Amino acid sequence: MPCCSDETCSSNPAATGHYRTVLWSVLAINAAMFLIEIVAGLAAGSVALQADALDFFADAANYGISLFVLGMTLRWRATAALIKGSSMGAFGFWVVGNVIWHALHGTVPSWTTMGGVGIAALVANLICxxxxxxxxxxxxxxxxxxxxxxxxxxxxxxxxxxxxxxFGTGTGWPDIIVAGVMALLAIQGASVIVHQSLRELRGVDHSGPVAVSR
Incomplete structure (x- = not known):
């Protein structure tokens, strides 16, 4: 579809209606997977699963924010993106702290639980x-x-x-390394989103009232 970075594109009823339906679908998927992964991650002692579970939670919250601002002006949408980018960055730094904790304590997670839940999470995210x-x-x-x-x-x-x-090493280091990679992905993605949202906010005329497209 064409780029919707201008004010008029968000007012397209067909596009907005379809996008709203998609957001509700992915919101439900992410909320369900958060509950599954957080329980499995805690039970298995896997920092990677716990990090992925919190990522599902953050995404569900992000989709909720997107639904709230859908159809509003660029200023509101860019502000929502700025909030979401900041939350992704915070998630990344939380994972860094968790990685350090598990490295110091030498946790060895259950690889069978990681694999089974990981496959379910992959299918859910491919759908999204x-x-x-x-x-x-x-x-x-x-x-x-x-x-x-x-x-x-x-x-x-x-x-x-x-x-x-x-499974192959009998240690928790692969789990810890993957959690670190996830943290870097979150921080890199947050940087991209924050920079684009700030550019869009700088390009908006803040002198007039904020209108909402109906």
Whole structure:
């Protein structure tokens, strides 16, 4: 679809209605996977699964924010993207702290749980990725949603690789390394989103009232 970084594109009823339906779908998927992964991650002692679970939670919250600002002016959408980018960055730094904790304590997670839940998470994120693919070149708000989905697919593949690594080495280092990679993905994605949203905010005329497209 064409880039929706201007004010008029967001007022397209057909595009907005379709995008809203997609957001509700991926919101439900991410909320369900958060509950599954956080329980499994805690039970298995896997920092990678716990990080992925919190990523699902952050994405569900992000999709909720996107639904709230959908159809509003560029200023509101760019502001929402800025909030989402900041939350992704915070998630990345949380994972860094968690990685350090698990490295110091020498945790060895259950590779079978990591693998089984990792496959389920990968399938869920591939579905979300496919649903959101059409909006990958939209404004900062739309692009931030797609970047989250893209990063999640990459992270799930890394979790599966970590499960094989834990099985092969009998140590928790593969799990810790993957969690570190996930942190870097979150921080890199956050940087892209924050920079684009700030550019869009600088290009908006702040002198007039904020209107909402109906």
């Amino acid at each position: 990725f496919g649903l959101l693919f059409a909006w990958r070149d939209g404004d900062a708000n739309m692009r931030s949603v797609w970047i989250c989905s893209r990063n999640d697919v990459i992270a799930n593949l890394a979790v599966l690789a970590a499960a094989l690594g834990v």
